[in-house]
Structures are given as C-alpha cells and as structure tokens.
Amino acid sequence: MKLLIPSATGIEAVVKRQLADLGYHDTRAIYGRIAVPDCAWRDVARLNMFLRSGERVLINLAQFEAKDFDALYDGIRSVCWSDWISKQGRIVVVTKSVRSLLSAHHSIQSVGKKAIADVLLGRYSELNEEGEEYRVELDITDDVCSVNLDTTGEGLHKRGYRTLPYDAPLKETTAAALIDLSVWNPDKMFSDIFCGSGTLPIEAAMKALHMAPGMHRRFAYEDWQCVAPDAHAVALEEARDARVERRLNIIGADVSERAIETARFHAMQAGVDGYIKFNVRRAQEFVTKSSYGVNISNPPYGERLGDLQTAIATASDMGKLYRTLDKWNFYFLTPLADFERHFGRRADKKRYIYNAGIKCSYYSFNGPKPTVKRL
Ligand SMILES: C[S@@+](CC[C@H](N)C(=O)[O-])C[C@H]1O[C@@H](n2cnc3c(N)ncnc32)[C@H](O)[C@@H]1O
Numbered sequence: 001m002k003l004l005i006p007s008a009t010g011i012e013a014v015v016k017r018q019l020a021d022l023g024y025h026d027t028r029a030i031y032g033r034i035a036v037p038d039c040a041w042r043d044v045a046r047l048n049m050f051l052r053s054g055e056r057v058l059i060n061l062a063q064f065e066a067k068d069f070d071a072l073y074d075g076i077r078s079v080c081w082s083d084w085i086s087k088q089g090r091i092v093v094v095t096k097s098v099r100s101l102l103s104a105h106h107s108i109q110s111v112g113k114k115a116i117a118d119v120l121l122g123r124y125s126e127l128n129e130e131g132e133e134y135r136v137e138l139d140i141t142d143d144v145c146s147v148n149l150d151t152t153g154e155g156l157h158k159r160g161y162r163t164l165p166y167d168a169p170l171k172e173t174t175a176a177a178l179i180d181l182s183v184w185n186p187d188k189m190f191s192d193i194f195c196g197s198g199t200l201p202i203e204a205a206m207k208a209l210h211m212a213p214g215m216h217r218r219f220a221y222e223d224w225q226c227v228a229p230d231a232h233a234v235a236l237e238e239a240r241d242a243r244v245e246r247r248l249n250i251i252g253a254d255v256s257e258r259a260i261e262t263a264r265f266h267a268m269q270a271g272v273d274g275y276i277k278f279n280v281r282r283a284q285e286f287v288t289k290s291s292y293g294v295n296i297s298n299p300p301y302g303e304r305l306g307d308l309q310t311a312i313a314t315a316s317d318m319g320k321l322y323r324t325l326d327k328w329n330f331y332f333l334t335p336l337a338d339f340e341r342h343f344g345r346r347a348d349k350k351r352y353i354y355n356a357g358i359k360c361s362y363y364s365f366n367g368p369k370p371t372v373k374r375l
Helices: 012-021 041-050 069-077 105-121 172-180 199-208 231-242 257-270 305-324 339-343
Strands: 002-006 028-030 033-036 058-065 090-098 133-141 144-150 189-192 250-254 276-280 293-297 328-334 349-355 358-365
Touching (some): 002 041, 069 144, 090 105, 172 328, 199 276, 199 293, 250 257, 305 339
Parallel strands (some): 189 293, 293 328
Antiparallel strands (some): 002 058, 028 033, 133 144
C-alpha cells in the first residue's frame, strides 16, 4: 500500500523527519502530502498512533487522469472496493479540485459515490449504509485524480485531551511541529508564557515522555473488517512500551485564570499534569532562575485596532524580556506584520506556517550556542 500523509503548509519537512524517526526513510513530499511507499496495515496503525504533526493517514487506492466525468467514473470503478468496504459501510465522499477541468464538487461527489456503489453491488446483493464509516477522498490536482481512503477519521490533531473550549488554540499537530523546529530538548527548561489552553507545554511533555499522541483515541480503521486483526493491538503495545519516565522543567503561564484552569484540566486529561507547572502571570513579569531555556508561544493577535495595538506593545515587551534572558531561545508564531521591528531585533530564522488558515511567521531568536569545553 502507498500511504499519503497530508501536512499543513510549512511543516512538511517536520513530518518527513518524524517519519524518518519512525523508520520510514523513503518518503516524498508532493503538494503538501508525504508519500510513504510499501506499507502494510501495521504501518497504518503505527503512523496513526505515533505521528505528531501529520494531519491524517490516507491509503492511496488509485491515481489516473480525469479530464471528464467518464474518465473519473472509469478510474474509480477500477478499484476493487469490496476489498475495503463492507456491505453495511457508510460511504462519505469528499472532494478537492485544484487547477483542473473537473471542478464541480457536487457532481464529482455523485459520480464518485455511484462508481463505488456500482462496484460494491457487483459483489453484495444490497448496500444498507448503516454501519461503520469509510471516508473516500477524491483529490483532483492538475487533472489527475487520486482516490484515497482515510484511515484516521477525526484529524490526528484530535488527541483526545483537549475537550474544553478556548479561543484561538493552536492545533496540536502544529504545536508539536513548532517544538520540533526549536532547539528544545527535555534536559532544558521549556516555557510558553502565553499558554492559553496549554497545547504547547502539553505537547512538549508528551514528546519528552515518548507518549504516543494517538494512544487515547479511536481511529476510523479500527471499525473496518479489512484490517489485519492485530495491527492496532501491536501499535498500542509499542506505544505502551515506548513511554519513559523522566523529570521535566516545563512551565505554562497566562494572564487569564480561565486559561490556566483549562490548561491544567487538559494536562490532566493528557496524563502530564505532574510534569508541568502552570501559573497565572503576565508574560511581561516572567522571571526564572534557569539561565538556559526555550520559550515557544503564539502571543495574542487580533485585527481590530485595539487588539493590533496590544499585539504591537506585546511584541515590544517580548523584545525587552528577551534582552534580559540572553541565554534563552525565544520562538514566536504570529501573523503580526513587522514583528521583528516591534521586537527590536532581526530573527535568526523566519519560517512561514499556516495556523487556522492564516499565514503566520515563526520567528526564532537564538541565545548563544552552549560553549564546548576544550579538553
Ligand atoms: C493565541 S492565545 C494562545 C493559545 C494557546 N497556544 C493555545 O493553544 O491555547 C494567546 C494567549 O495569550 C494570553 N495573553 C494575552 N496577553 C497576555 C499577557 N500580557 N501575558 C500573558 N498572557 C497573555 C491570552 O489570555 C491567550 O490565552
């Protein structure tokens, strides 16, 4: 099987690296998707269980040119759908069309569903669609249709721990990518001084403790009859074995009491509450005894005038704080234009990352490199 891992714009390289860490080296990024060849069901289970920043795990069932609806129908019909979908399967067809002649989503969806049903009716006497769900994605880009079966269900950012509502939280998959793009390792102090609902500190703790992000949730494939019977159980056992114990120095702070209550609850649900200290505190008042550390935050931002002025003042305050903690690395994800000018320093690195569909910059402000003792 060939698997495809959709990834948010700007973090494809992180997902490729996470795949390599899991032993998948022969991968290729194409249009925001990482292709992983030669996979089996155990790989589907492992990638759903362990990937921190991929959005979903799709099985690529077919790929063909589709410039008209006849070609689309024939291409979808070429898949032996009864190898995948049971008689009672509920089929949901979702569509994407980019730079292609076929672009009417509703028509692509109806043709897709009819082609799948026609194949299944050649094998089953009837279809009742009352059972488990199969989400089929028809992705038509440059007139080439990829037919993909989504094994994940709810996106991989849904780890299961973030259940309370909060304004503008970071996606868990994005938070994990920001951490991977930083110089943080579990021997260093970590802070997020605008932690909101706690996503960054929780993701940092989960990474440090080797906690598989998919351990406490279900995946669509778990309900399917076509899956190798022990695939999920083996991945779950690997996840239990991977967990390590260690001391961590992780801090989450926010000016809002509700944020900190929410973050504490989420940390408890994620099973990392014993590893993070949460405080109600203004970021401007952050003090620490740790001479080295890493802070990653997405500070408040809004387009209304008052919000914009606050965002600018906050950026300037963060520049001042950075200058008092000269051995720390600071990272900020923000859509604020001219952030570096307000911060008072050019970033050592700037990357573009999309957060909730908004183009943001991820700025790294480095501290000095740790000195290497000469022997
Ligand atoms: C964009 S949200 C962060 C969301 C967070 N990453 C999450 O995943 O939930 C910005 C946060 O900054 C907090 N905040 C605003 N001004 C602050 C300040 N001066 N000091 C500390 N926190 C502040 C807000 O209460 C809000 O929770």
